[in-house]
Amino acid sequence: MSSNQSLKRGAPEMHPENAPVKRVKLDKIYRLMSLYKKLGAEIKKIDDREISFSDDYDDIEESRVLQRHRKLSQKRVAIYEYLAKRGVLVDEKNRLL
Structure with a gap:
């Protein structure tokens, strides 16, 4: 019965602090911060790119670039929200955002 009790209480290797979760x-977080940057x-x-409004202006190309800008911005906002929720992001006075 003592072996059964040790299983109920959990062997030392079963405790969460021994798992490599924090490292993961x-x-x-480091990968997300890198991607965010x-x-x-x-x-x-x-x-910052220059947009030509002369004869070589391409409406299709411009809409493609603006759509890419929108998608990149959405991804960046999603990463920002995740990192802020986890308490990773701080302001200039080291207060959590």
Whole structure:
């Protein structure tokens, strides 16, 4: 019966603090932060590009670029919301957002 009790209480290897969950979560957060920065750089490239309004203006190309901008922005906002909810993002005074 003592072996049955040890199973109920959980062996030391079964405890959550021994699982590699924290490392995996940190890796995920680092990857998301990296992706967040890359998306910001791509959005800035689109914002800073020159748009020609002369004869070589391509309406289809412009709508494609604007659609890409919208999708990148949506992804960046989703990552921001996730990181803010997890308490990763802080303002300049190190307060959680």
